[in-house]
Amino acid sequence: MFLGIDIGTGSSKGVLVSRDGRILDRETVEHTVSTPQPGWYEFDAELVWWAEIQQLSKALLARSTEPLEGVCVSGMGPCLVVTDEAFRPLRPAILYGVDSRAGQEIGELNQEIGAQSIFERCGKQLSTQSVGPKIRWLAHHQPEVFAATRHIFSLNSFIVAKLTGEYIQDHHTASQSDPLYDLHSNDWIPENWATIAGDIPRPRLVWPTEIVGKVTAKAAALTGIPAGTPVVAGTVDAWAEAFSAGVRQPGDTMLMYGSTLFVVQMLAGYQAHEKLWTTTGVDRETLSLAAGTSTSGTLTSWLRQLFGNPSFEKLITEASAIPAGSNGLLLLPYFAGERTPIFDAEARGTIIGLTTAHQRGHLFRAGYEGIAFGARQIMDFLAQSAERPQRLVAVGGGTQSALWTQIVSDVTGYPQEVPAETIGASYGDALMAAIGTGSVEVGTDWAEISHTVRPNPEHQEIYAELYQAFSALYPATKETMHQLTRLQK
Incomplete structure (x- = not known):
């Protein structure tokens, strides 16, 4: 069997899977992100992430007598974890694009390296998703931490180091660590690394399905994973989830309903778009186009909390009774800033x-619709950059809401295939472990489709009109938003 663990924004999930893709056991641990200042999103890599790896591994393996053939871990990303020589974190991990602290540093690096050069070599513009500006922020604001740093990790590579003692970075995560990685040579850019990270050593690059080491005796004592068990590199959770859903061929596209909304489209060859992210894929020498919003499930959870924490089932029932378009209510889902598309x-x-006639069902539905309009903008960009997505697969916890997936299909015009197994990235991790250890063939796909959500043509006209209003609203209110943001700071 194979152990896959994914560490997400709201929880960590572990799963044991057999060679034929059957889930033998699963376990979940919930956690809460730290937001010490507006725009900052952090986790304690040692006391949360590494501790939960130990907790999940022990719980799952204690209930099983089957031999363990391999381990793989994925996680939200790209994150910035800086450690000393002994892999001890020097500060809390800085999260992916939801953390917006490095805005000034984005401008600096665009000036120093050149925005066009970055786009041509890295396949995307610098944004809050980029790791390089966060390293520069660390050098500016916490120079004593930067000076003591001997390793730069993302989430999955930090766990690999704790399990094996190896200092690696998988190619996919590296390809999101802009402007440090060249997509054309599949290698670090030495001059950019030196400009940003100085003399901190560069991690060894590996593909996500490669075995990078074996579980050490020390890690075995802490996790319950037998010493000597092969560890596969793993990668960012969204790509592990796409892998789990069989999104691996050119034109295959994943729409992930999680804490944020994430889209991954596999490419036949190199393509780049100024509003999207070109990255490597999970399989060796593959490429993908991607996009991610800053809120999705976090927004629906905020609305639920605002309404006094009724069950999601009750809110979905109320929203289902509201007509498409929420009776003229429109929501921009930029509650944590925004990544793609703005x-x-x-x-x-x-x-x-808003009017006094609107109730919480209207607001909750408008939240779903606002997220769906953002998804449509992303899908339009994908079609402009490469080709119209050929197959859309919906994954993530949000697929449990039939209303939400229906609204997204109605707004975008795309059918969505929903897999039978929705545990997500940890399932993809187990598949990566199975492939990496040679226990199954490289092309093995465990995904089975449960059903397909098809657009409702009756809603096409109202959503087309509202989409135009949605697209015009941000440019019309941008300056006011920025003024209010300054007051919030």
Whole structure:
């Protein structure tokens, strides 16, 4: 059997899977992100991430007598984890694009290296998703930490180091660590690394399905994973989830309903778009186009909390009774700034069209619709950059809401295939472990489709009109948003 663990924004999930893809056991641990300042999103890599790896591994393996053939871990990313020589974190980990602290550093690096050069070599513009500006932020604001740093990790590579003692970075995560990685040579850019990270050693590059080491005796004592068990590199959770859903061929596209909304489209060859991210894939020498919003499930959870924490089932029932378009209510889902498609860390959430006739069901549905309009913008960009996505697969916890997936299909015009197994990235991790250890063939795909969500043509006209209003609203309110953001700071 194979152990896959994914560490997400709201929880960590572990799963044991057999060679034929059957889930033998699963375990979940919930956690809460730390937000010490507006725009900062952090986790304690040692006391949360590494501790949960130990907790999940012990719980799962204690209930099983089957031999363990391999381990793989994925996680939210790209994150910035800096450690000393002994892999001890020197500060809390800085999260992916939801953390917007490095806006000034983005501008600096665009000036120093050249925005066009970055786009041509890295396949995307610098944004809050980029790791390089966060390293520069560390050098500016916490120079004593930067000076003591001997290793730069993301989430999965930090866990690999704790398990094996190896200092690695998988190619996919590296390809999101802009402007440090060249997509054309599949290697670090030495001059950019030196400009940003100085003399901190560069990690060894590996592909996500490669075995990078074996579990040490020390790690075995802490996790319950037998010493000597092969460890596969793993990668960022969204790509592990795409892998789990069988999104591996050119034109295959994943739409992940998680804490944020994430889209991954596999490419036949190199393509780049200024509003999207070109990255490597999970399989060796593959490429993908990607996009990610800053809120999705976090927004629906915020609305639920705002309404006094009724069950999601009750809110979905109320929203289902509201007609498409929420009776003229429109929501911009920029409650944590926005990544794709506007790349504006100072954008803010907007609700417009409110009347005293609107109830919480209207607001909750408008939240779903606002996220769906953002998804449509991303899908339009994908079609402009490469080709219209040929097959859309919906994954993530949000797929449990039939209303949400229906609204997204109605707004975008795309059918969505929903896999039978929805545990997600940890399932993809187990598949990577199986492939990496040679226990199954490289092309093995465990995904089975449960059902397909098809667009409702009756909603096409109202959503087309509202989409035009949605697209015009941000440019019309951008300056006011930025003014309010300054007041919030």
